[in-house]
Amino acid sequence: MNNEELSRMLESFDNLKADKYPLKEYLNIGRPGVRRMDGVEKASGAARYTIDVQLPGMLHGRFLTSPYPHAEIMSMDTSEAEKAPGVRAVLRYDDPELPEKASLGGHEPGPAVVLPRVAHFQGEEVGAFVVADSEEIAEEALDLIKVEWKQRPFVLDPEEATKHGAPIANPEALPGTNVDPQATYIEKHGDVEKGFAAADKIIEFKFYKRLDTWVGPERPCGVFRWNGETAEVWIKQQRPHIAKRHIATWFGGIPMNKIDLHCLYQGASFGGWSQSQWNLGGHYCAALVSRRLQRPVKWSFSQREDFYGGEMDDGVYDYKVGFKLDGTITAIEAHALLTNQWLPVFGILKHVHDNTRIPNLYAKTEPVQVNKGPCYATRCEQNSNCHSMTQIFARVAAELGMDPTEIALKNDGAEGHDMAWLDQRKAEMGFPVNDSLRECIEKGKAAMDWDNKWHAPGAKMLSNGRMHGLGFTWSHEWDDSAGSAEIAIYLERNDATAVILGCHSDVGVNAQTAYCQVAADELGLRMEDVRFKGQMDAGFYTMTADTSTNMSVNGAAVRHCARLLKKKILDLAVAPRGVTQLKSFPPAFPGKKAEDLEIKEGVIYEKANPANRMTVAEFIGPSGAMGPLLSTIGEPVWAGKEGVNYPLRLTPPIFEHAWHIQRGAYIGVRLRLCRQAHFMEVEVDPETGEVEITHIVNANDVGKAISVEGCQGQQYGGAIMAAGRGHSEEVVHDPNTGVMLNGNLLNYKIPTMMDVGPIDTILVESGMGYGPYGLVGIGEDVATIMPTLIGTAIHNAIGAWVDGYPATPDVVLKALGKA
Amino acid sequence: MEHPKDDGLVEEALIELIVNGDACKIRVQANWTMDYVLREKLGLTGTKEFCGQGACGACAVIIGGRPILACMTLAIECDGQAVETVEGIARAKHPLIEAYVKHHCMQCGFCTPGFVVTAKALLDKNPSPTVDEIKEALVGNLCRCGTYPQHIKAVQEASRILRGG
Numbered sequence: 001m002n003n004e005e006l007s008r009m010l011e012s013f014d015n016l017k018a019d020k021y022p023l024k025e026y027l028n029i030g031r032p033g034v035r036r037m038d039g040v041e042k043a044s045g046a047a048r049y050t051i052d053v054q055l056p057g058m059l060h061g062r063f064l065t066s067p068y069p070h071a072e073i074m075s076m077d078t079s080e081a082e083k084a085p086g087v088r089a090v091l092r093y094d095d096p097e098l099p100e101k102a103s104l105g106g107h108e109p110g111p112a113v114v115l116p117r118v119a120h121f122q123g124e125e126v127g128a129f130v131v132a133d134s135e136e137i138a139e140e141a142l143d144l145i146k147v148e149w150k151q152r153p154f155v156l157d158p159e160e161a162t163k164h165g166a167p168i169a170n171p172e173a174l175p176g177t178n179v180d181p182q183a184t185y186i187e188k189h190g191d192v193e194k195g196f197a198a199a200d201k202i203i204e205f206k207f208y209k210r211l212d213t214w215v216g217p218e219r220p221c222g223v224f225r226w227n228g229e230t231a232e233v234w235i236k237q238q239r240p241h242i243a244k245r246h247i248a249t250w251f252g253g254i255p256m257n258k259i260d261l262h263c264l265y266q267g268a269s270f271g272g273w274s275q276s277q278w279n280l281g282g283h284y285c286a287a288l289v290s291r292r293l294q295r296p297v298k299w300s301f302s303q304r305e306d307f308y309g310g311e312m313d314d315g316v317y318d319y320k321v322g323f324k325l326d327g328t329i330t331a332i333e334a335h336a337l338l339t340n341q342w343l344p345v346f347g348i349l350k351h352v353h354d355n356t357r358i359p360n361l362y363a364k365t366e367p368v369q370v371n372k373g374p375c376y377a378t379r380c381e382q383n384s385n386c387h388s389m390t391q392i393f394a395r396v397a398a399e400l401g402m403d404p405t406e407i408a409l410k411n412d413g414a415e416g417h418d419m420a421w422l423d424q425r426k427a428e429m430g431f432p433v434n435d436s437l438r439e440c441i442e443k444g445k446a447a448m449d450w451d452n453k454w455h456a457p458g459a460k461m462l463s464n465g466r467m468h469g470l471g472f473t474w475s476h477e478w479d480d481s482a483g484s485a486e487i488a489i490y491l492e493r494n495d496a497t498a499v500i501l502g503c504h505s506d507v508g509v510n511a512q513t514a515y516c517q518v519a520a521d522e523l524g525l526r527m528e529d530v531r532f533k534g535q536m537d538a539g540f541y542t543m544t545a546d547t548s549t550n551m552s553v554n555g556a557a558v559r560h561c562a563r564l565l566k567k568k569i570l571d572l573a574v575a576p577r578g579v580t581q582l583k584s585f586p587p588a589f590p591g592k593k594a595e596d597l598e599i600k601e602g603v604i605y606e607k608a609n610p611a612n613r614m615t616v617a618e619f620i621g622p623s624g625a626m627g628p629l630l631s632t633i634g635e636p637v638w639a640g641k642e643g644v645n646y647p648l649r650l651t652p653p654i655f656e657h658a659w660h661i662q663r664g665a666y667i668g669v670r671l672r673l674c675r676q677a678h679f680m681e682v683e684v685d686p687e688t689g690e691v692e693i694t695h696i697v698n699a700n701d702v703g704k705a706i707s708v709e710g711c712q713g714q715q716y717g718g719a720i721m722a723a724g725r726g727h728s729e730e731v732v733h734d735p736n737t738g739v740m741l742n743g744n745l746l747n748y749k750i751p752t753m754m755d756v757g758p759i760d761t762i763l764v765e766s767g768m769g770y771g772p773y774g775l776v777g778i779g780e781d782v783a784t785i786m787p788t789l790i791g792t793a794i795h796n797a798i799g800a801w802v803d804g805y806p807a808t809p810d811v812v813l814k815a816l817g818k819a
Numbered sequence: 820m821e822h823p824k825d826d827g828l829v830e831e832a833l834i835e836l837i838v839n840g841d842a843c844k845i846r847v848q849a850n851w852t853m854d855y856v857l858r859e860k861l862g863l864t865g866t867k868e869f870c871g872q873g874a875c876g877a878c879a880v881i882i883g884g885r886p887i888l889a890c891m892t893l894a895i896e897c898d899g900q901a902v903e904t905v906e907g908i909a910r911a912k913h914p915l916i917e918a919y920v921k922h923h924c925m926q927c928g929f930c931t932p933g934f935v936v937t938a939k940a941l942l943d944k945n946p947s948p949t950v951d952e953i954k955e956a957l958v959g960n961l962c963r964c965g966t967y968p969q970h971i972k973a974v975q976e977a978s979r980i981l982r983g984g
Contacts, residue, residue, distance in 0.1 A: 039920030042928030043935055044909030045865015052864035217869040217877060217929040217963055267867070267929030268963045303871045508926030508964055709923040713966065717926060720965030745870040745961065753958050753967040 004564075011560045012484075014662040015770045016670060018430035021563065022773055028517040028527045029773065030765075032708045037513045037532065038265075038506065047265045050236040053223050053298065059088055061286055061299040062138040064128040064145055066119030069371040069738025070154035070169065073117045073127050073147055080144040081130055086137035089289045090145075091129040093117045097288060103249045104280035105242075114284045120170045121373050122739045123308045129285040131297055139302075154371040154738045158315050158337040161368050169369040178369045179337075185365040187347040189416055195331020195360030199322025203399055206318045208804035209387060209788070211339070212729040213310035214378045215750060218267020219303060224286040225296035232260040233283065234298075238269050238505050241541035246280060250287060261536035263505045270379040270507075270721075271780070307743035309373035310731055313383040313787075314339045317348065323396050327407040331360035332392060336384060341367040342374040343381060346666075351385035351475050352392065354672045357413030371738055372731075379721070380548075380780035382478065387788045390473035394792035395801075403454055404472045404792070405441045405677075412437045414671050425671055426768065434766040436701045437474060440677035444699035447760045448679040458799025466683040466692075469797025473789045476672035477701060477769070479550075479777030482664035483543035485557040489519060489565050491654040493623035496602060496616035498525055498565075500532040500558060502542040509779050510710035511550050515558045517706055518772070522562035523569075524599030525616070540657070548777025551706055552770065553662045559772045561658035568656055570594040573604055573619060577651065588619050620651050665770075673768035674701040674776045678719075680789050681757075684797040686816060689809030691794060693723055694757040696786075703769025703776040711778050715761040718782025724751045726787035730806050834898040838863070839907025847894045854878045854889035857904060865905040865932045869961065876960030877929065879936040880904050886940040886956075905932035908939050914980040915939055918973040926964035934960045938974045947978055 028034055041047040078090045091098070093115045101111035119126045128145055132138035153167035160166055161178040169178050196202055223234035231254055237243045240263040248256050282299035290297040315338035322331040336348045349363035365384070393411075397404035414422045419435070426433045445451060453470055460468040488501040500515050512532040520530045543553040574592045577585040589597060589606065598607050605613035663669055681695035698715040705711045728749040732741045742748045769776030791802045800815040813819035831848045838861060847856055857863040857880065869877035871890050878889040881903035909916050915935050918924075925931040934957060941948055941956040948956065953974045957967075 036920055036923050036925075038928065039923070039925065040909075040916065042925040042931045043916045043919035045863075045905035045932040045935075046909070047928050048864065049929060051868075052858070054859070054862065054864075215963060217867070217875070217927070217961075265928060267869075268927040303869075506927075508928060510923070510926075713923055713926055713964075713969075716968050717965035720967060721963070744872060745874040746872060750961055750963060751965070751967075752961060753954050753970070756967075759968055 007564070008658060012659050012661050014660070015556070016429070019772055019774050021559070023521060026521060028520045030705050030708060034513060034517060034527060034707065036510055036709070037516065042265070049218050049265050049267050050223065050234045051218050051221050051267065051300065053234050055223065055225060055296040058223070058296040058298055059131045059133065059293065060135040060138050061129050061131040061282070061289065061297050062135060062142060063125035063282070063301070064130070064142050064147070065305065066122055066124045066126050068119065068149060068151050069122040069156070070152040070167070071119050071149045072152065074150050075148040076127055077146040078128060080146070081141040084137065084141045084144060086133040087130060087141045088133065088293055089131040090141070091115065091131070091285050091289055093127050102284055103246045104284065105246065112281070114281050118172055120172070121308065121371050123305060123373070123743070125281065125305070129289070129299070131289045131293070135300065156370050156372060156733050156735060156738060158339050158368045158370060161370050162337060169371050174369055179366050183341070183345055183367050185345045185347040187349050187353065187361060187363040189353055190360035192331045192333050192360045192362045196322040199330045200325045201399060202320060202322045203395055204320045205391070205395055205801070206316070206803070207391065207791070208316055209313045210804060210806060211310045211314040211372060211731040212725045212806070213307055213731050213748070214268070214270050215745070215748065216268040216306060219301050219306050220282065221298060221300035222283045222286060223296055223298040224283060224290045226291050226294065230258045230260060231287065232262070234262045234264065235283065236266050236269070237263055238266070238271065238507055239544045240505050240536055241503050243280065247283070250284060263534070263536055265506050268508065271377045304743035307731060307740065307748060310375050311378045311383065311725070312338060312341055312343065312346070312375045312381045313387060314375055315368070315384070317384070317387060319388070319392060321392055321396060325400065327396065327400055327402055327410045329356070329358045329392070329396060329411050332358060334363040334388060336365045337368045338365060338384060339368055339370045340372060340375040342376050346381045346384060348384045348388050350666070351382065351389050353415055355389070355414065355476050355675070356411045357416060357418045358411055359416045372733060379718070379783045382780070383784040383787060386473070386475055386785040389475045389785070390788045390792060393473070394471065394795065398457055398795060401456065405445065405450070408472070408474050409438060409441065422671065426673060431673060431768045431774070432766065434768060436673060436764065436766050436768060437675040437677065439764050439766070440474070440675050440699040440701055443762045443764065444677045444679050444697045447697045447762060448681065448695065450679065453681070455796070457796050462683060464683070466685050467797035469682045469684060469793040469795070471680045471682070471789045471791070471793030471796060472677065473785055473792065474675060474677045475785050477674040477676050477703070477776040477778060477781055479548040479552040479771065480665040481543070481549045482662060483549060483553055484541070484659060484661040485543040485554040486540040486657065486659040487542065487554065487557040487561045488540050488655065488657040489561050491616065491620055493620050494617065496529070496620050498523060498530045500530065501535055501538060502532070502540050502554065503536050504534045504542045504554070505544065506534065509550060509714065510707045511554065514551060514555065514707040514710055518555055518558045519562040522559055523566050525602050529602055543662070548779045548781065549662060550777065550779065551772070551775050552777055553660050555706065555775065556660040556772045557658050560660065561656050564658055565654065565656035566599060567594070569599065569604070569616065569619070569654060570597050572651055573597055588614055620654055670770060674703050674766060676700040676781055676785065678782070678786050678789060680786070680793045682790065682793040682797055684794055684812065686798060689812035689816065689818070691727060691790065691807060691812060692757070693727065693755070693790065696756065696758070697760040697762065698782055699762040699764060700778055700781065701764035701766050701768070702778050703767055703771065704765050704773040705763050706773070706775060708763065711763055712761040714778045715782050716759040719759050719786060720751050720756050721783040722786030723756045723790070724749070725783070725806065726790040727806050728755070728808065730808070829895065832895050832898070834895060836897060837901040839902070839904060839910060849893070849895050851894045852890050853880065853887070853892040853894045853897060853902070856894040857889060857902070863904050863906050867929055867932060869930060874961070875930070875933070876937055877933040879933040879960070881936060881940050884940070884943060886937045903936070905935050908935060913939060913977070915942070915973065915977040918976040918980070922969045922973040922976070924966055924969040924973050926966055930960060930962045934962070934970055938970070938977070941974070942978055942981060946981055948974065
């Protein structure tokens with residue numbers, strides 16, 4: 001292995017220490033006002049999404065959905081649908097070409113039923129896939145299908161589902177029970193009995209978090225076309241490389257190099273949907289019908305179908321907390337039942353362990369099956385943990401009559417150790433020793449005018465008759481998912497503009513601009529001369545832009561690639577540019593060493609003599625006929641005509657690649673160093689139970705901000721999504737029929753522009769992230785940590801705890817004893 | 820419009836539209852929405868469909884000086900009308916586009932055209948809107964990514980530019 005390969009290899013491992021390569025000067029990184037690269041496309045309507053794809057001869061596929069929450073198809077007559085004008089195919093669950101299972105979705109290939117016969121929730125796509133000339137015809141044909149259903153007993157409530165004799169929600173996946181003991185997550189640290197014995201006070205509380213859902217504005221959809229033996233696929237997916245892996249396993253195996261993928265812009269994607277098996281069933285069905293008919297097929301869900309499924313925090317939470325009178329928490333015991341976890345269940349005290357000195361913890365988190373849609377990590381699976389953080393510190397503070405920010409600071413630490421221990425670890429790892437939580441709290445409190453506004457619960461009535469309340473929560477910043485990123489950068493001949501290549505999906509977090517900011521600063525190019533080009537078929541698989549790992553993994557690969565590329569440029573600038581039989585061509589910078597040179601704003605110059613300069617474009621030279629016309633032995637082919645003075649540009653293609661690998665950082669891999677703190681101010685109408693969110697303050701220690709506006713967008717955007725989750729968003733099912741009642745935007749209430757007051761966004765930059773330049777992720781955090789914050793603010797307003805979320809007016813009135 | 824069939828119901832008709840200044844004739848079925856016609860028949864996919872039932876504003880276009888929800892508007896009823904879509908607003912180099920880029924008013928971007936169209940209709944009618952007026956105009960546009968705070972800044976900036984400021 002040569003030095004270059006060794007360098008790449010070393011860089012490919014995840015950083016468990018402080019960044020090795022801080023820049024002395026940041027020109028584009030962290031600069032406010034960097035132009036958003038996808039801005040014009042998106043503002044002008046030019047941005048294309050998968051739902052926009054129109055191909056010649058394209059057909060449209062729609063699914064039959066179950067009218068019942070739990071039922072199996074006993075027989076199905078599709079003859080009328082098949083005869084309907086404009087219907088081109090009806091794919092049935094018993095089609096001989098359909099495999100029993102195929103690899104459809106998830107982090108890794110894994111088997112799932114493509115077109116099920118049995119429905120486990122009302123609205124599930126089952127039985128038939130109708131392909132027609134238009135969506136409308138397909139939809140009408142679905143009504144012509146006659147199905148003999150056998151209804152099965154169903155259960156919707158997680159507590160009911162655990163009782164003896166409860167209907168089994170999904171016997172195909174989990175026979176005989178609704179709780180899989182093997183999937184139960186146990187966390188145990190210290191000795192909780194000892195911790196409770198040492199406590200001055202012990203409180204117990206319980207709350208519900210009701211199902212909310214992602215509601216992507218672009219419906220789930222995809223397009224499949226066969227071009228001879230090559231498959232061409234348009235996917236709405238956060239992880240295009242994983243989709244390609246799945247597709248490659250279909251039909252006895254399709255070579256990866258015969259799958260042409262297009263991953264266009266996505267009409268919102270917050271993680272989960274992309275990872276569900278059920279979303280790629282459409283692709284399989286479309287692929288099969290497309291192959292039979294030799295026409296492109298677009299499949300899609302209806303708007304209503306987009307409301308099934310939801311976030312992984314739907315469930316019931318129980319806590320017992322012991323603490324001293326000074327606010328030191330001595331022990332926590334917790335239990336949660338979380339519904340339909342389509343990913344491994346996540347322990348609900350992990351954030352408490354990650355972020356505090358609390359030595360004694362025990363938590364049991366049980367996944368329970370009910371007859372509702374699948375629950376996926378949707379910005380993100382750590383929300384149940386965040387609810388624990390929010391509720392525990394607020395309840396202890398309320399019990400002691402203390403400020404919750406004091407309780408947080410008193411217990412801040414890591415993995416059962418105090419801040420002195422954590423500060424030592426920071427220093428050992430080479431990080432600056434900063435008190436991240438204290439800085440977030442101080443800045444957040446100042447923005448909220450907290451010290452002047454804070455009051456005892458139920459103590460402040462406003463002149464409008466409403467009760468005033470404040471809430472606070474905190475946790476760490478995270479960028480946890482395992483994954484790898486491969487990045488390539490090449491410089492165009494003629495103008496030396498740079499193109500960053502990566503197989504990558506856009507989820508709206510301004511990642512492309514951030515990559516370019518990194519590459520521009522590392523390469524010494526102007527921001528406008530760098531472009532990120534998402535491509536699907538030249539390799540260079542990047543880590544998904546979800547899970548907040550965007551900059552920590554992809555950003556690291558971009559940074560390293562740019563560093564290698566700059567080294568290559570400077571090495572070439574001092575090397576002979578070519579040796580032919582006629583003569584040798586001297587270096588661009590004769591007699592200099594690479595370290596004598598620097599690149600800035602697209603110009604290579606000698607550091608000691610800046611007048612000795614050449615633009616990178618001049619150095620690289622033109623393309624094609626204007627470039628290095630050489631014979632096979634390296635001679636200028638026009639030498640006789642042009643002579644040896646022909647201005648040859650004997651530079652090789654200026655291209656580099658790099659990669660970065662991150663292990664999943666969930667469990668004991670990294671100490672959490674960067675914190676975030678969030679504050680909410682509300683007014684509660686004690687007569688109606690209505691809550692108005694009048695002010696939010698987000699203080700996030702992102703370590704180092706690359707795209708300032710991108711980070712701020714995740715702060716206010718996350719806060720607004722969280723406000724919906726905590727205040728108004730709930731997928732409601734009829735308890736008698738199991739039918740979802742509000743699968744539309746008229747009755748499922750996502751926040752509007754007027755539903756949340758001003759939002760202050762504070763970025764703290766402690767440099768204590770494990771990513772490049774000391775950064776840490778932010779994309780998932782705010783929407784995940786804040787949903788139950790509204791409950792603590794309501795408590796501060798009315799002096800009573802709501803027992804469930806969303807805290808709709810009826811829930812607030814119940815807390816007030818009025819409902 | 821064409822003569823109705825015997826049952827009195829018009830099934831389809833040839834209508835004339837002026838879309839972003841371009842005259843076009845198109846045969847439409849009676850149940851086709853303007854959203855469907857713009858997207859599927861004229862290829863103007865900047866007009867989006869999110870909720871499909873008039874609750875989100877993603878399909879907004881300007882007809883008769885007002886922002887209209889194209890998913891709730893039958894194309895057959897728009898015979899002879901001028902329709903302005905986001906593509907037309909961009910083609911005219913309206914300052915809203917650059918203001919939206921500058922203020923990062925988009926994340927996933929799916930709802931953004933609907934905001935731009937609604938904001939354009941507001942500025943056409945009210946060149947100097949207050950913050951409350953902007954909120955009132957845009958409250959019917961839903962953004963799942965939560966970009967709301969930025970739209971107010973962008974509309975204010977476009978307003979300033981249009982007034983020569």
